[in-house]
Amino acid sequence: MKSKINSFIIHFVMIFLALVWVYPYFWLFISSVKPSDQIYNNFIPTKFTLEHYQFIFNSADKMDRPFIRAFFNSIFVSFTVTFLVVITSALVSYALAKLEFKGRKKIIDFIIFQMVFPAFMFTIPMYILIRNLNLVDTYTALIVPSMISGWGIFMMQQSFKTTPNDFIEAAKLDGAGDLWIIFRIMLPLNKSAVSIVSLFTFIGIWDNFMWPLIVIRNYNKMPLSVLLASFNTQYGAYVGPILAGSVIQTLPMLIIFIAFRKYYLEGISITLK
Amino acid sequence: MNSKSTLKRRDARKGAAFSSIYVIYSVIFWGYPFVWLFVLAFSKWKYFGSPKFNGIYNFLKLFNDPVFWKSFLNIMNFMLYFIPLVLVGSLLFAMGMKRLKYGKTFVGLAFLLANISSGVAYSIMFSKMFSENGPLNQMLDKLFGVRIPWFTNPQWALFSIVIIVVWKFVGYYGLIIYSGLNSIPKEVYEAAKIDGATRWEQFRFITLPLLNPSIVMILVFSITLSFGIFTEPYMITGGGPLRSTLTPMMLMYTTAFQKMDPAYSATMSILVALMSFGIIWLTRKIVERDVSLT
Numbered sequence: 001m002k003s004k005i006n007s008f009i010i011h012f013v014m015i016f017l018a019l020v021w022v023y024p025y026f027w028l029f030i031s032s033v034k035p036s037d038q039i040y041n042n043f044i045p046t047k048f049t050l051e052h053y054q055f056i057f058n059s060a061d062k063m064d065r066p067f068i069r070a071f072f073n074s075i076f077v078s079f080t081v082t083f084l085v086v087i088t089s090a091l092v093s094y095a096l097a098k099l100e101f102k103g104r105k106k107i108i109d110f111i112i113f114q115m116v117f118p119a120f121m122f123t124i125p126m127y128i129l130i131r132n133l134n135l136v137d138t139y140t141a142l143i144v145p146s147m148i149s150g151w152g153i154f155m156m157q158q159s160f161k162t163t164p165n166d167f168i169e170a171a172k173l174d175g176a177g178d179l180w181i182i183f184r185i186m187l188p189l190n191k192s193a194v195s196i197v198s199l200f201t202f203i204g205i206w207d208n209f210m211w212p213l214i215v216i217r218n219y220n221k222m223p224l225s226v227l228l229a230s231f232n233t234q235y236g237a238y239v240g241p242i243l244a245g246s247v248i249q250t251l252p253m254l255i256i257f258i259a260f261r262k263y264y265l266e267g268i269s270i271t272l273k
Numbered sequence: 274m275n276s277k278s279t280l281k282r283r284d285a286r287k288g289a290a291f292s293s294i295y296v297i298y299s300v301i302f303w304g305y306p307f308v309w310l311f312v313l314a315f316s317k318w319k320y321f322g323s324p325k326f327n328g329i330y331n332f333l334k335l336f337n338d339p340v341f342w343k344s345f346l347n348i349m350n351f352m353l354y355f356i357p358l359v360l361v362g363s364l365l366f367a368m369g370m371k372r373l374k375y376g377k378t379f380v381g382l383a384f385l386l387a388n389i390s391s392g393v394a395y396s397i398m399f400s401k402m403f404s405e406n407g408p409l410n411q412m413l414d415k416l417f418g419v420r421i422p423w424f425t426n427p428q429w430a431l432f433s434i435v436i437i438v439v440w441k442f443v444g445y446y447g448l449i450i451y452s453g454l455n456s457i458p459k460e461v462y463e464a465a466k467i468d469g470a471t472r473w474e475q476f477r478f479i480t481l482p483l484l485n486p487s488i489v490m491i492l493v494f495s496i497t498l499s500f501g502i503f504t505e506p507y508m509i510t511g512g513g514p515l516r517s518t519l520t521p522m523m524l525m526y527t528t529a530f531q532k533m534d535p536a537y538s539a540t541m542s543i544l545v546a547l548m549s550f551g552i553i554w555l556t557r558k559i560v561e562r563d564v565s566l567t
Contacts, residue, residue, distance in 0.1 A: 101288030
């Protein structure tokens with residue numbers, strides 16, 4: 001009996017806490033569809049309105065804050081980087097996991113060595129490199145510094161190693177080339193590593209803030225995160241539109257997360273090894 | 274025999290070709306910045322002309338820079354709140370999860386949703402929720418008649434940032450501990466029960482030691498995270514009030530891109546990295562134990 005009551009209390013507390021944890025999202029969403037004067041006052045608004053979203057999509061353009069463009073900038077940059085990271089990681093991992101060549105071991109050691117250094121040490125020198133290459137205010141500046149990931153190669157390489165060589169030998173007998181083997185055999189057989197790398201890369205780039213803040217000053221090329229931040233500092237009084245913008249910034253991450261949540265949990269358990 | 278060795282040689286050539294993608298990229302986008310980092314640390318340079326060697330001047334200046342040490346103390350202060358809170362929080366979360374029969378997925382997802390929140394968006398969200406007349410203060414006012422200066426009082430401002438970072442990470446770290454808990458075999462507890470161990474003794478002498486690897490990992494993650502805090506203070510407090518939320522990252526950013534002194538900022542980044550390595554090393558030294566069941 002006592003343990004039953006205990007169990008009930010634990011269920012109650014945990015579910016209550018879970019609700020508390022999602023409450024900020026709920027508040028954010030509800031507030032973004034409330035009339036301006038009710039955001040802080042009425043918990044349940046007297047009416048729902050899409051005026052803040054309309055503002056974001058129509059009027060913000062005239063204030064030099066092209067939100068729709070920024071949204072597509074973010075989509076473009078995040079997808080491109082994710083795509084490039086997956087392709088390059090696959091090519092390099094295949095070499096590291098399945099081909100014998102001199103220096104293989106050294107490259108793997110170097111990847112691990114590289115991961116020891118915190119990213120913030122490279123921010124300023126990387127900016128100098130981008131500046132010397134005349135790439136400030138370009139999409140290239142957002143894409144190229146992240147297009148190959150040591151972490152991505154490492155994760156995929158670990159997974160590729162577990163794929164039996166028989167698959168590769170069989171494909172070779174059928175006359176398959178290396179690229180065919182990598183993209184038609186290795187990628188599908190290592191779906192979960194590929195998904196983990198794509199998921200974390202996409203979320204990381206979508207949410208990246210400091211780097212685009214440094215290299216992009218042109219409002220037309222800003223990703224959503226930076227545009228939203230600059231709108232927030234300059235037009236702080238427009239609370240409704242700011243919250244609507246935050247919803248738009250959050251949604252793609254939530255959608256991708258919910259679609260790939262299985263791999264997210266796997267990613268957590270892999271980092272443990 | 275002959276064809277086998279040509280195959281091998283072809284493999285070696287292909288391996289070198291594929292991995293050269295990474296090697297060449299690393300030379301340009303890792304090696305070049307890495308060299309610049311150290312050139313900058315020992316020179317005077319303000320974006321124009323070529324860097325002028327000035328020995329260890331930057332380091333000397335840094336050691337005597339009260340603002341830099343303030344930012345370092347801020348991050349220590351931050352960790353003083355953050356690490357115990359997030360550690361105890363994630364332990365409790367994991368043990369709660371372990372005892373759930375229903376709604377496990379729901380609870381896990383709810384906490385993970387916090388973890389994948391966007392840095393900019395969640396900073397905005399909390400700055401509005403915690404604002405002077407925001408919903409949280411209104412509720413506190415109604416219930417207890419108090420209003421908390423969340424982001425306007427120096428100590429509170431830092432602590433409020435701690436709260437929102439804990440909100441973001443406790444579920445993620447909790448799940449790391451949870452999978453650590455799951456790897457402890459039931460038989461160990463059963464044997465302990467037969468020996469008459471109390472609940473607390475079981476926790477103290479079985480659970481805690483066997484969770485050591487997960488706990489060390491969380492400590493390393495949270496120290497790394499603390500030294501990298503940027504978006505929250507940038508978005509919410511701008512480093513204030515009274516520089517109480519000025520983190521090393523904020524200081525590096527303003528030094529390099531507002532005060533236009535990239536050389537000094539690069540020097541800071543080296544010292545901050547060394548200090549974070551030092552603290553991680555010390556933590557591992559103190560906390561890490563070699564544990565195994567065999």
